[in-house]
Amino acid sequence: MxxxxxxxxxxxxxxxxxxxxxxxxxxxxxxxxxxxxxxxxxxxxxxxxxxxxxxxxxxxxxxxxxxxxxxxxxxxxxxxxxxxxxxxxxxxxxxxxxxxxxxxxxxxxxxxxxxxxxxxxxxxxxxxxxxxxxxxxxxxxxxxSGARSFYNTKKDITSIADLKGMKFRVIQSDVFVDMVNALGANATPMAYGEVYSALETGVIDGAENNWPSFESAKHYEVAKHYTVDQHQIVxxxxxxxxxxxxxxxxxxxxxxxxxxxxxxxxxxxxxxxxxxKSREIVEKAGVKVSEIDKKPLIDAMKPVYDKYLKTPELKDLATRIQATK
CATH class of the missing domain: 3.40.190.170 (Bacterial extracellular solute-binding protein, family 7)
Incomplete structure (x- = not known):
């Protein structure tokens, strides 16, 4: 290639x-x-x-x-x-x-x-x-590239406690796996094309993505609960x-x-x-959109940051980003 x-x-x-x-x-x-x-x-x-x-x-x-x-x-x-x-x-x-x-x-x-x-x-x-x-x-x-958030087939998620034990599809990335596990849920790496059927059959409880992807892949047809946690804004x-x-x-x-x-x-x-446009489409189709207090989720990322911010320079950059008002 x-x-x-x-x-x-x-x-x-x-x-x-x-x-x-x-x-x-x-x-x-x-x-x-x-x-x-x-x-x-x-x-x-x-x-x-x-x-x-x-x-x-x-x-x-x-x-x-x-x-x-x-x-x-x-x-x-x-x-x-x-x-x-x-x-x-x-x-x-x-x-x-x-x-x-x-x-x-x-x-x-x-x-x-x-x-x-x-x-x-x-x-x-x-x-x-x-x-x-x-x-x-x-x-x-x-x-x-949009903000990625969690969506699922089971329930509204409004706190970090609601995530406990749930199975979420993630992309095949160590960072994503570590993130979901740090939140108390179970990460299931899976190809994007398999997500719809996995949601429909209960192999997974949910997945995560931005509004246009959630809408264009038709995941909203089987996952009626979308939580705006915006965990990835890359x-x-x-x-x-x-x-x-x-x-x-x-x-x-x-x-x-x-x-x-x-x-x-x-x-x-x-x-x-x-x-x-994508959000309007899925809400019109009956998706319930929930908000969540992000602070407990951010606090849960400490072991993830410790793992990936391996140098003082990268730690300093992360600190300065989060300190920016």
Whole structure:
């Protein structure tokens, strides 16, 4: 797959180069695994419009959505080597490359979506973006991937005690397993495609995800209780190849960086509209939405943080994120 994706990327690169020669324009290739029309894809298209306008047509962006250039791991490698110019990637795949990205990926690191946006738009976010530079990447901006919450087939969950003993499907991630177990529930790693039938047959009591995924996968048809605990509010990141960045003039670098920041506004507008629409659909279908006091859940994460915040620098970053008002 990697060799194929590199071959495909090289083909796209050659095609883009020819376009650039013919139109006196440099085409920046951008990768995204999400489908066409998805908020992140549309945001990068908007980024391209801004760059084209602000460089008087000298640069444009071509977005290769739907994993056309490979899965995220492959596209990260291609971006590091300069085969791909721009890349929108989930934070998870970067955890083993850029240690600082592991901190925003931890459960209950952010109190709310608003808190996450405030932190990532500020000096802490800039600090994390800067950490990409030693890995042949330039961090440009953070996008949203929604807030993940618990849902289940049994009951309203309004306190940490209600979670005790319940079986929740999680993605195949040690952090997710440790989080659910720390809350007194039982984590069951399972492929996403198996969740609906597992909920329907009682193999699991519940699962967790954001509003659009809960709605689009039709899990709301069998799981009628959704608890807004927002345990995972993990940003996604837009990066540029360091070699592509270095070919820009300082003036064009400033244009690209500002356009990336401006595209965040567009992305959030689209994402918030999608979340609102999905929530309305599931509530209309009879899903009961519950709120929960997050403090006991956050307090229960201490052993999880102790396990994953392995250096004083990462512990300090986590402390500063949580202290941000």
């Amino acid at each position: 990697l060799h194929f994706s590199k071959l495909m990327a090289a083909t796209f690169a050659f095609g883009s180069l020819m376009i650039g020669v013919a139109g006196a324009q440099t085409v920046l290739r951008s990768a995204d695994t999400h489908p066409d029309g998805y908020p992140t894809v549309e945001a990068v298209k908007y980024l391209g419009e801004l760059i084209k306008e602000r460089t008087a047509g000298r640069y444009s962006v071509e977005v290769y959505h739907s994993a056309q250039l490979g899965e995220e791991k492959d596209t990260i490698e291609q971006t590091q080597t300069g085969v791909i110019d721009l890349n929108r990637v989930s934070m998870g795949p970067f955890n083993g490359i850029v240690p600082e990205t592991a901190v925003p990926s931890l459960p209950y690191m952010f109190r709310s979506v608003e808190h996450m946006r405030h932190v990532m738009d500020g000096p802490i976010g800039d600090e994390i973006l800067k950490a990409f530079e030693t890995h042949d990447l330039v961090g440009l901006a953070f996008y949203d 940003p996604e990141v837009l990066v540029m190849s360091k070699s592509s960045w270095d070919r820009l003039t300082p003036e064009d670098q400033a244009i690209v960086k500002q356009a990336a920041k401006d595209s965040v506004v567009k992305m959030r507008e689209l994402w918030d509209a999608q979340e609102k």
